[in-house]
Each structure stands twice: as structure tokens, then as C-alpha cells.
Amino acid sequence: MRRHEKEIAATGELEQVLWQGRVCHLAIPDDPLPYLVPLNYGYQEGALYFHSAPHGRKIDLLKKQQRASFSITIDHGIIEAERACSWGARFTSVIGSGRIEFIEDPQAKQAALHVLMAQYSDQTFSFEEDQVAATRVFKLTIESMSGKQSRG
Numbered sequence: 001m002r003r004h005e006k007e008i009a010a011t012g013e014l015e016q017v018l019w020q021g022r023v024c025h026l027a028i029p030d031d032p033l034p035y036l037v038p039l040n041y042g043y044q045e046g047a048l049y050f051h052s053a054p055h056g057r058k059i060d061l062l063k064k065q066q067r068a069s070f071s072i073t074i075d076h077g078i079i080e081a082e083r084a085c086s087w088g089a090r091f092t093s094v095i096g097s098g099r100i101e102f103i104e105d106p107q108a109k110q111a112a113l114h115v116l117m118a119q120y121s122d123q124t125f126s127f128e129e130d131q132v133a134a135t136r137v138f139k140l141t142i143e144s145m146s147g148k149q150s151r152g
Contacts, residue, residue, distance in 0.1 A: 008092070008094070008146070008147030008148060008149055009146075009147075013147065014094050014145055014146075014147045015043070017072060017074060017092050017093065017094045017147060018043040018048070018072060018094060019043055019119075020074055021041075021043075021072035021073070021074055021094075021119075022040075022119075022120070023038050023039070023040065023041075023072070024038070024039050024040075024041040024048060024050075024070050024071070024072050025037070025038050025039075025070065025071045025072075026038075026039055026050070026058075026068050026069075026070050026140075027068060027069040027070070027071075028058060028061045028062060028065060028068045029061070029065045029067065029068075030061055034069075035057060035058065035061055037058055039052075040116065040119070040120070041072075041116065041119060042112070042115035042116035042117070042118060042119040043115070043119065044115045046141060046142050047098075047139045047140060047141050047142060048070060048098075048139065048140045048142065049112040049113075049115045049116050049137065049138075049139045050116070050137070050138050050139070050140070051112075051113060051116060051135050051136065051137050052135070052136040052137075052138070053135075053136065054134065054135070054136040055136075059136055062100050062102075062138065063102075065100070066099055066100045066101075067097065067098070067099055067100060068097065068098065068100055068140055069095065069096065069097040070095065070096055070097070070098075070140060071093065071094070071095045072093065072094050072095075073092070073093040074092045074093070075090075090150060092147070092148070092149045093147060093148050093149075094145055094146070094147045095145065095146060095147075096142050096143075096144055096145025096146065097142075097143060097144055097145075098140045098141045098142045098143045098144075099140070099141050099143060100138055100139070100140055101138060101139050101141065102136070102137070102138045103137040103138060103139060106129070106132055106133070108137075109132050109135070109137045110127050110132055112137045112139060113125075113127055113132070113135070113137065
């Protein structure tokens with residue numbers, strides 16, 4: 001990272017961003033360009049959990065590649081200035097990559113869906129068996145990540 005003063009290096013600080021984030025942009029290798037998609041997610045113990053429709057381009061690509069990169073950003077607002085080139089943004093972000101694994105076991109799928117829902121709510125949820133069966137669930141085990149913050 002060019003601007004070391006903006007780097008987030010501590011694992012605990014990186015995890016705070018992962019816990020506080022709301023949208024994960026997942027980049028999946030494709031030819032000629034990566035396929036980039038925003039997703040809801042849940043974070044727990046070094047892994048990001050996702051849910052999806054059972055079929056589609058994202059699922060087809062993940063079955064072929066089993067690897068993806070991600071980005072999560074927390075927006076802290078715009079910094080206004082008199083000169084256009086002096087404007088900026090306050091943000092905290094984490095980028096990384098890892099290995100994709102599809103979760104097929106119904107109990108493991110439910111556990112992953114609980115992680116996902118805990119990202120957005122303190123409520124306890126139950127999942128209908130047919131809903132779980134109709135939902136594709138996968139996780140990205142994080143292999144590398146780095147963070148950046150800009151406080152302006």
C-alpha cells in the first residue's frame with residue numbers, strides 16, 4: 001500500500017469492518033473480465049457466508065473457479081472543499097480473496113443462514129425446510145485480506 005498511514009493491519013480492526021459492513025462486492029473470475037456482483041453476507045471466524053438462487057451465472061462461475069475476491073466498504077461521508085480536487089471521502093474498507101465452498105448439508109445451510117441474518121439483526125430466525133432446500137448457500141474462506149481507512 002502506497003499510503004501506509006491509511007493501512008489497517010490489525011486482524012481485529014479488519015474483522016470490525018467485516019462485522020459492520022452490509023454489502024459485499026464479490027468478484028468472480030471470468031473471461032475476458034471478472035464478474036462483479038453485490039451481495040448480502042454474514043461474517044464469522046474467517047469466512048464470509050452468502051445465499052443465492054440455486055442457478056445462474058454467479059453459481060456457474062463459482063462451480064468452475066472455486067475462488068473469488070471481495071470488497072466491503074463502510075461509507076463515513078463526503079468531505080467537501082472549495083476546490084474540486086480537494087474533495088474526498090471518509091471510508092473504511094477491506095479487500096481480500098479466498099476459496100469458495102458450497103454448503104449442501106441442510107443443518108450446515110441453516111447455520112450459515114443464521115450467520116448471514118446475524119449480520120443485519122439481533123433477532124432469532126427460523127427457516128422453513130423448503131426455503132432452505134431452495135436456497136444455494138456458499139462460503140468464502142478468507143485466505144488473504146487488507147484494509148484501508150480514509151478519515152479526511
